[in-house]
Amino acid sequence: MYVKILYIELMNFNLKHPLCFLLILFSAQLQAQAQKKYVMVIHGGAGTILKKNMTPEKEAAYVAVLKQALQVGYDQIHSGKSSLDAVEASIHVMEDSPLFNAGKGAVFTHDGRNEMDAAIMDGSNMAAGAVAGVTVIRNPISAARAVMEKSEHVMMVGPGAEAFARQAHLEIVDPKYFYTRERWDGLQQAIKEDSLKAVLDHGSKKSMKLGTITKDYKFGTVGAVALDQAGNLAAGTSTGGMTNKKYGRVGDAPIIGAGTYANNATAGISCTGWGEFYIRNVVAHDISAMMEYKKVSLAVAAKAVLEKVGKMGGDGGLIALDRRGNVTMPFNTEGMYRGTVTADGKIEVLIYK
Amino acid sequence: MYVKILYIELMNFNLKHPLCFLLILFSAQLQAQAQKKYVMVIHGGAGTILKKNMTPEKEAAYVAVLKQALQVGYDQIHSGKSSLDAVEASIHVMEDSPLFNAGKGAVFTHDGRNEMDAAIMDGSNMAAGAVAGVTVIRNPISAARAVMEKSEHVMMVGPGAEAFARQAHLEIVDPKYFYTRERWDGLQQAIKEDSLKAVLDHGSKKSMKLGTITKDYKFGTVGAVALDQAGNLAAGTSTGGMTNKKYGRVGDAPIIGAGTYANNATAGISCTGWGEFYIRNVVAHDISAMMEYKKVSLAVAAKAVLEKVGKMGGDGGLIALDRRGNVTMPFNTEGMYRGTVTADGKIEVLIYK
Numbered sequence: 198m199y200v201k202i203l204y205i206e207l208m209n210f211n212l213k214h215p216l217c218f219l220l221i222l223f224s225a226q227l228q229a230q231a232q233k234k235y236v237m238v239i240h241g242g243a244g245t246i247l248k249k250n251m252t253p254e255k256e257a258a259y260v261a262v263l264k265q266a267l268q269v270g271y272d273q274i275h276s277g278k279s280s281l282d283a284v285e286a287s288i289h290v291m292e293d294s295p296l297f298n299a300g301k302g303a304v305f306t307h308d309g310r311n312e313m314d315a316a317i318m319d320g321s322n323m324a325a326g327a328v329a330g331v332t333v334i335r336n337p338i339s340a341a342r343a344v345m346e347k348s349e350h351v352m353m354v355g356p357g358a359e360a361f362a363r364q365a366h367l368e369i370v371d372p373k374y375f376y377t378r379e380r381w382d383g384l385q386q387a388i389k390e391d392s393l394k395a396v397l398d399h400g401s402k403k404s405m406k407l408g409t410i411t412k413d414y415k416f417g418t419v420g421a422v423a424l425d426q427a428g429n430l431a432a433g434t435s436t437g438g439m440t441n442k443k444y445g446r447v448g449d450a451p452i453i454g455a456g457t458y459a460n461n462a463t464a465g466i467s468c469t470g471w472g473e474f475y476i477r478n479v480v481a482h483d484i485s486a487m488m489e490y491k492k493v494s495l496a497v498a499a500k501a502v503l504e505k506v507g508k509m510g511g512d513g514g515l516i517a518l519d520r521r522g523n524v525t526m527p528f529n530t531e532g533m534y535r536g537t538v539t540a541d542g543k544i545e546v547l548i549y550k
Numbered sequence: 551m552y553v554k555i556l557y558i559e560l561m562n563f564n565l566k567h568p569l570c571f572l573l574i575l576f577s578a579q580l581q582a583q584a585q586k587k588y589v590m591v592i593h594g595g596a597g598t599i600l601k602k603n604m605t606p607e608k609e610a611a612y613v614a615v616l617k618q619a620l621q622v623g624y625d626q627i628h629s630g631k632s633s634l635d636a637v638e639a640s641i642h643v644m645e646d647s648p649l650f651n652a653g654k655g656a657v658f659t660h661d662g663r664n665e666m667d668a669a670i671m672d673g674s675n676m677a678a679g680a681v682a683g684v685t686v687i688r689n690p691i692s693a694a695r696a697v698m699e700k701s702e703h704v705m706m707v708g709p710g711a712e713a714f715a716r717q718a719h720l721e722i723v724d725p726k727y728f729y730t731r732e733r734w735d736g737l738q739q740a741i742k743e744d745s746l747k748a749v750l751d752h753g754s755k756k757s758m759k760l761g762t763i764t765k766d767y768k769f770g771t772v773g774a775v776a777l778d779q780a781g782n783l784a785a786g787t788s789t790g791g792m793t794n795k796k797y798g799r800v801g802d803a804p805i806i807g808a809g810t811y812a813n814n815a816t817a818g819i820s821c822t823g824w825g826e827f828y829i830r831n832v833v834a835h836d837i838s839a840m841m842e843y844k845k846v847s848l849a850v851a852a853k854a855v856l857e858k859v860g861k862m863g864g865d866g867g868l869i870a871l872d873r874r875g876n877v878t879m880p881f882n883t884e885g886m887y888r889g890t891v892t893a894d895g896k897i898e899v900l901i902y903k
Contacts, residue, residue, distance in 0.1 A: 323830045323862070329800075330707055348760050350799045351829045354683055355708045357798020364760050407717050408701030445710020446703045447682075454807040454832035476704045477676045479807035479835040486839030509676070 234522035234540045237270045237423045239263065239287055241297045243469045243514035244416030246532030248549055256548065259296055259534055263546045266290035267538045270423055275542070280423035280431035280465075281319055281342065288315075288338040288435050291419040295377045297534075298417025300336055302377050303437025305384035311375035313437050314451040315341040320430030320459035320520075325351050327451040328358040332375075335368040338435045341451070343367060351453065355445075380440070387441035408444055416530070418450050420467025422459070422518040430520060432457050432465035432481075439472070448472025454482035461520055463488040464495050469533065470513010474506045484517060495519040496527075503527050587875030587893045590623045590776045592616065592640055594650045596822045596867035597769035599885030601902055609901065612649055612887055616899045619643035620891045623776055628895070633776035633784035633818075634672055634695065641668075641691040641788050644772040648730045650887075651770025653689060655730050656790025658737035664728035666790050667804040668694040673783030673812035673873075678704050680804040681711040685728075688721040691788045694804070696720060704806065708798075733793070740794035760797070769883070771803050773820025775812070775871040783873060785810050785818035785834075792825070801825025807835035814873055816841040817848050822886070823866010827859045837870060848872040849880075856880050 241263060270287035274280065292300025303311040315337035316327035326345025329352070334340045343365040344353050353361055363369055418436035425431075434457040436450040449456030449472035456472065458481035459465035466481040475481075480502055487498035499517050506513065507529045514528025516535060526535045526547075536546035594616060623640035627633065645653025656664040668690035669680035679698025682705070687693045696718040697706050706714055716722055771789035778784075787810045789803040802809030802825035809825065811834035812818035819834040828834075833855055840851035852870050859866065860882045867881025869888060879888045879900075889899040 325830050330710075348797070349826060350797070351826045352800040352805075354798040354800055357683075357796065361760055361797035407714055408697075408703045408706075443710065444701070444703070444714035445707040447705040447707055452705075452805060452807075453829050454805075454835060458832070473702065473704045476806050477678050479811070479832065482807060482832040482835055483839060486836060487843055490840055490843035 235424070235518055235524040235537050236274050236522065236540050237267060237283060237287065237421065237538045238516045238518050238524050238526065239266050239270070239291070239419070239421040239536050240467065240469055240514065240516045240526070241291055241419050241534030242417035243512075243528045243530040243533035245530065246534070246548060259548065260546050262290060262294045262296055263534060263536045264544055266421070267536050267544045267546070270421060271538045271542055271544070274423060274425050277426055279427070280425040280429050281317065283423035283425065284317060284421045284431045284433040285338055285342055287421040287423070288419060288433050289336055292336050292338060292435055295379070297419045298437040299419040299435040301375055302380060303375050304380050304417065304440040306438070307388070307441050307443045309384065311372060311437055312442070312445075313337045313435070314447060315433070315435040316451040316453060316457040317341045317345060317433040318431065318453060318457055318459040318465070319345065320432070320461040320465055323460060325453045327352040327453060327457075328362075329354040329447045329451045330445055331355070331358050331362070332372050333359055333369050334362045335370045335374065338433050339367055340365075341433070352451065354447075383440050391441060408446065416469065416513070418456070418469040420457070420469060420516060422465035422467055422516055424465070424518055424520065424522055428461070428520060430459045430461055430465035430518065432459040432467050434467045434469075449475035449480070452476055454479050456481060458482050458485055460485050464517050464519040466499075466515060466517040468513065468515040470506070470515075470528075470530070471511040474509055474511025475513065478502065478505050478509065478511075480506060480515065484515075488519070495523050496525040499525045499527050503529060588777070588871055588877040588890050589627050589875065589893050590620060590636060590640065590774065590891045591869045591871050591877050591879065592619050592623070592644070592772070592774040592889050593820065593822055593867065593869045593879070594644055594772050594887030595770035596865075596881045596883040596886035598883065599887070599901060604901075612901065613899050615643060615647045615649055616887060616889045617897055619774070620889050620897045620899070623774060624891045624895055624897070627776060627778050630779055632780070633778040633782050634670065636776035636778065637670065637774045637784045637786040638691055638695055640774040640776070641772060641786050642689055645689050645691060645788055648732070650772045651790045652772040652788040654728055655733060656728050657733050657770065657793040659791070660741070660794050660796040662737065664725060664790055665795070665798075666690045666788070667800060668786070668788040669804040669806060669810040670694045670698060670786040671784065671806060671810055671812040671818075672698065673785070673814040673818055676813060678806045678810075680705040680806060680810075681715075682707045682800045682804045683798055684708070684711050684715070685725050686712055686722050687715045688723045688727065691786050692720055693718075694786070705804065707800075736793050744794060769822065769866070771809070771822040773810070773822060773869060775818035775820055775869055777818070777871055777873065777875055781814070781873065783812045783814055783818035783871065785812040785820050787820045787822075802828035802833070805829055807832050809834060811835050811838055813838050817870050817872040819852075819868060819870045821866065821868040823859070823868075823881075823883070824864040827862055827864025828866065831855065831858050831862065831864075833859060833868065841872070848876050849878040852878045852880050856882060
C-alpha cells in the first residue's frame with residue numbers, strides 16, 4: 198500500500214527518477230511506520246483566542262471539557278461502536294457545556310433567541326442529516342442524526358424540524374435552558390457596537406446593507422470527526438451561529454459540503470469560522486474533491502482550501518481526518534480550540550497557534 | 551488554447567503517441583470551430599414526463615413559457631446586461647407561470663402551505679444568496695439575489711428571510727397568490743396515497759420513518775444558467791420543493807454546491823430532481839471540482855456526477871454551461887423541460903428523451 202500511495206504522491210511532485218523514487222520510498226516508509234493513527238479529532242471553535250486574554254482557570258475549564266469530549270468519543274470507538282456514535286457522543290459533551298457556542302451556551306440572535314444549527318454525515322454510505330434554526334432541542338446534533346436515520350430527508354429547518362424532533366422522541370427543553378449570562382452580555386455588547394457602527398457609517402454604502410456582520414461575533418462552532426474500527430469515517434458540526442444574527446441567517450455548519458462532510462474514500466471534515474465564506478467555497482467538499490481528483494494528501498488539500506477562504510477575506514479553521522488516520526487542523530485565526538486522540542488512547546488538546 | 555485543452559484531455563485518456571495526438575488535434579479543432587456558443591440554458595424540472603400523458607395544448611403551453619423565459623434572458627445578455635440579470639429575469643418568467651413548481655404554481659406542503667426555496671450564485675466573484683421556507687415572497691429568486699447583494703449573509707430561512715425581503719422592498723404577496731387548483735389536487739392525491747401506503751406498510755421498518763418520500767412528488771424545480779458578454783457565469787434555481795413535504799424539509803435548490811453553483815473558472819450549474827441525493831453528492835460543486843482538478847470537460851463531469859446520483863438510487867437532471875459556452879443537460883428520468891439559446895439568438899426547447 199505504501200508503494201502505491203507514495204507513487205501517487207511522487208507523481209504530483211514530478212520526481213520520477215528511479216533512484217530518487219527509491220530513496221524517498223525508503224525514508225517515507227520508515228516515517229509511515231512510526232506515524233500515529235488518529236481515531237478522533239474535535240474542535241470547539243476558531244477565533245480571536247489569545248493567551249493574554251485567558252485566565253488560567255478559564256483555560257483549564259476549556260481543556261477539561263475538550264479532554265472529556267475526546268475521552269467519551271474514544272470510549273465509543275474503543276468499545277467497537279461506530280464513528281457516528283463517537284461523533285454524536287463527543288459533540289453532546291460540548292453542546293452540554295456552557296463554554297462553547299452550541300447547545301447550552303449558544304449565542305443569542307438579535308431578537309434575543311438561541312437558534313441552533315447542526316449536521317452529521319456518515320462516510321460509509323454518504324447518508325447525511327441536518328437541522329437549522331431550532332430553538333428547543335437540547336442536542337441539535339442528535340436531531341441531525343435523527344433526520345438522517347429516521348426520515349428520508351437530509352435537511353429540516355425551524356418549527357418543522359422541532360416537530361420532527363418531538364416525534365423522534367428527542368429531548369425537548371424550554372428555550373431558557375440555553376441561556377448563559379456571558380452570551381447575553383455578548384449580545385448587548387454587539388447591539389451597542391452595531392448601533393454605534395450604524396451612526397459612524399451613516400450614509401455610507403455599508404450602512405445600507407441590511408445584514409452586516411460584526412467582527413469577532415461570528416465564531417464558536419463545535420465539531421468532531423471520527424474513524425472507527427470498521428474503517429468508517431463520520432463528521433458532525435453543531436453551532437449557535439453568530440451573535441446578533443438577524444433574518445433567520447444560516448451559516449455553513451448545517452450545509453452538507455460546506456461546514457460538514459464525510460466520505461470513506463477521502464476524509465471527514467468539520468469547519469468553524471466565518472460561515473458565509475465556507476458556503477461560497479463549499480469548503481468541506483472541496484477538500485474531499487481535491488484529494489479524490491487531484492490525488493493530493495489531506496493536509497495539502499485542507500491547507501489549499503483554507504487559503505482560498507483567506508484570499509476571499511474569510512477566516513476560521515477546520516479539522517479533518519482521512520481514512521488512514523491522518524489528521525490536520527489548520528486555521529487562519531489567532532487560535533482554535535482543538536484536540537486529538539490516537540488509537541492508543543493518547544489525548545492531546547491545543548488552543549493557541 | 552485548443553492545443554492546451556486537447557493535450558489535457560489526451561493525457562486523461564493516456565493517448566500520448568505524437569501521431570495520435572496530431573490527428574485528434576486536427577479533427578477536434580475543426581469541430582470546435584463549428585461548435586455553437588450557448589449563452590443561456592434553462593430547465594423547468596425533470597421527472598416522469600411522457601409524451602403519451604401530454605395533451606398537445608399542455609405541451610404547447612410549456613414550450614411557450616420556456617421559449618419566453620429564454621427570450622427574456624437572451625434580451626438581457628444581448629443588451630449587455632449581466633448573466634445574473636439574465637438568470638433572474640428568466641426565472642421570473644417560470645416562477646410567474648402556474649405550470650412550474652416555483653413561485654405561482656409551487657406545490658403544497660402536508661399542511662397545505664406553499665414553502666419555497668431559491669438560490670443564486672455569481673461565478674465572477676463566487677458571491678451567493680439563498681432563501682428557504684419562504685411563503686409570501688412573489689419571486690424567491692429575487693430574494694436570493696437580495697440576500698447576496700444587500701446583506702453579508704448567504705442563506706436566510708423562514709420568517710426571518712421574509713422580514714429581510716420586506717426591508718429590501720421585494721414584492722410581498724398574500725400566500726393565496728401561490729394557489730393553483732392542480733397543485734392542491736396533487737396534495738390531496740399524495741395524502742391519499744400516503745395514508746394508503748401507511749396502511750400497507752403497517753409494522754414494517756419503512757413505516758417507522760417519520761419523513762417518507764412519495765415517488766413522483768419530488769420534482770419540478772426551475773433553473774437557469776447564463777454566460778454574459780463580459781464572460782461571467784451565473785446560476786440560479788427556484789422551487790416549491792416536494793408535494794406533501796413535512797417538517798420544514800429543505801431540498802438541494804437553495805444549497806450552494808448541491809443544487810446551485812457558479813464559478814467562472816469552470817461552469818454554472820442548476821439541478822432538479824430528488825434533492826436529498828443531490829445534497830449528499832454535493833452535485834453542482836462536484837461537477838465543477840471534477841473539471842478543475844481532473845481536467846475533464848463539462849459534459850464528462852456532469853455525466854459522471856449524475857451517474858453517482860443514479861447509483862445511489864436518486865434521479866433527476868441538471869443543466870450546465872461552461873465559460874466557453876459549452877452546454878450539457880443530462881437527466882436520468884423520463885423527461886426534463888429544458889431549453890437553450892445560442893449567441894445568435896436561436897432558441898431550442900426540449901421536453902422528452
